[in-house]
Amino acid sequence: MRITRLFVDNFRNLSSVLVDFNKDINIILGANGQGKTNLLEAIYYLGTGRSHRTSRVKELINKESEENPAVVQVKLKRSENIEDKLSLRLEAEERVYKINDDEVERLEHFTGKLNVVLFSPEDLKLVKGSPSQRRDFIDVEVSQVNSSYYRRLKRYEKILRQRNDLLKDLRAGRREKDELITVFTEQLVELGSEVVAKRQEVVEKLKILARLHQRKLTDNEENLRVNYELSFPVDDDESVKDAFKRELNEKINKEIERGYTLCGPHRDDLKLELNGEDVRKYGSQGQQRTVALALKLSELEFMKSESGEYPVLLLDDVFSELDSRRRELLMEFIGSRVQTFLTTTDRVLAEEVTADEKHFYKIEQGVISQGW
Numbered sequence: 001m002r003i004t005r006l007f008v009d010n011f012r013n014l015s016s017v018l019v020d021f022n023k024d025i026n027i028i029l030g031a032n033g034q035g036k037t038n039l040l041e042a043i044y045y046l047g048t049g050r051s052h053r054t055s056r057v058k059e060l061i062n063k064e065s066e067e068n069p070a071v072v073q074v075k076l077k078r079s080e081n082i083e084d085k086l087s088l089r090l091e092a093e094e095r096v097y098k099i100n101d102d103e104v105e106r107l108e109h110f111t112g113k114l115n116v117v118l119f120s121p122e123d124l125k126l127v128k129g130s131p132s133q134r135r136d137f138i139d140v141e142v143s144q145v146n147s148s149y150y151r152r153l154k155r156y157e158k159i160l161r162q163r164n165d166l167l168k169d170l171r172a173g174r175r176e177k178d179e180l181i182t183v184f185t186e187q188l189v190e191l192g193s194e195v196v197a198k199r200q201e202v203v204e205k206l207k208i209l210a211r212l213h214q215r216k217l218t219d220n221e222e223n224l225r226v227n228y229e230l231s232f233p234v235d236d237d238e239s240v241k242d243a244f245k246r247e248l249n250e251k252i253n254k255e256i257e258r259g260y261t262l263c264g265p266h267r268d269d270l271k272l273e274l275n276g277e278d279v280r281k282y283g284s285q286g287q288q289r290t291v292a293l294a295l296k297l298s299e300l301e302f303m304k305s306e307s308g309e310y311p312v313l314l315l316d317d318v319f320s321e322l323d324s325r326r327r328e329l330l331m332e333f334i335g336s337r338v339q340t341f342l343t344t345t346d347r348v349l350a351e352e353v354t355a356d357e358k359h360f361y362k363i364e365q366g367v368i369s370q371g372w
């Protein structure tokens with residue numbers, strides 16, 4: 001899929017921005033603080049219904065014009081020349097999504113229309129970062145191509161919050177232990193085992209792709225193994241659901257003591273091994289970055305295999321963080337297959353980008369113009 005036109009208004013420092021984009025590589029050059037990330041964030045928000053930088057919608061609205069909504073609109077071209085217009089109006093208390101001028105009632109009916117993969121310097125820390133960063137990596141990816149997964153995950157998170165509140169009340173003696181904890185535990189097990197099953201299914205596909213990419217990126221030197229790591233043990237003849245339930249029941253007194261739920265998909269992780277060794281502990285910084293890149297490229301491939309089309313790729317200032325060999329391999333992969341938005345502060349690096357079709361844009365104080 002390709003974005004042919006973008007309109008952004010009142011979104012952070014971007015006002016009345018209207019740009020036509022190239023179908024392949026779009027290079028956006030600008031000094032620090034001019035609005036490069038804001039532009040990618042606007043596209044990312046339209047695709048995923050969330051920002052990668054904040055959970056507070058208010059921050060996204062131009063602070064000099066807070067009484068007006070932020071607006072993001074794209075014209076999108078899919079394979080077989082199908083065109084769609086997607087739009088989002090963002091107010092402090094309300095979000096309105098439209099597809100071809102028709103309002104969409106639920107976000108889950110909207111996500112999946114514009115698939116995006118964002119790669120920022122933060123993602124280069126995917127390997128070394130916290131388990132929640134790796135869980136997010138899986139969740140954002142799956143949610144875009146599977147709206148029922150997003151719904152289930154949100155319900156799981158809600159029950160988890162309610163169960164944690166109850167555990168805190170029990171710890172503080174504000175409540176007596178009764179059947180409510182059993183009700184919450186059962187709901188948590190039901191939803192949690194569904195979340196785990198989907199994540200495991202995705203990781204099974206992802207691990208094959210990631211292994212191939214890692215080999216390509218390292219001239220066949222490195223074998224990457226990706227595994228989904230549960231936060232509770234599962235016996236040989238046991239299902240994930242039964243094991244999760246057993247563990248919660250066994251740990252209930254400890255959970256009341258601590259005041260929160262000790263295991264479940266909210267504590268799971270991705271295990272990453274290079275040539276048999278834990279990359280998180282033993283990998284060099286360069287190896288960790290290559291693994292992050294391999295995972296991101298796998299994400300692109302995975303989304304293509306699920307939706308039939310490559311998503312739009314947003315490269316936020318990562319070019320300067322990769323060495324020339326990795327930059328070359330990344331561009332080789334992108335080719336003319338993936339529409340890419342690449343931001344940079346570095347004119348020399350931008351000029352080095354190898355692509356048949358590339359367009360240049362300049363951004364200054366939120367104003368974007370074509371050419372340099």
Ligand SMILES: Nc1ncnc2c1ncn2[C@@H]1O[C@H](COP(=O)(O)OP(=O)(O)OP(=O)(O)O)[C@@H](O)[C@H]1O
Pocket residue numbers: 011012013030031032033034035036037038039058059060061062063064317345
């Ligand atoms: N809600 C808002 N309203 C108005 N301006 C905002 C808002 N939020 C952020 N900004 C402005 O946006 C600018 C930062 O933009 P952005 O993060 O896109 O920079 P950038 O071009 O990616 O820079 P860098 O290269 O440093 O990452 C800052 O000048 C900031 O003041």
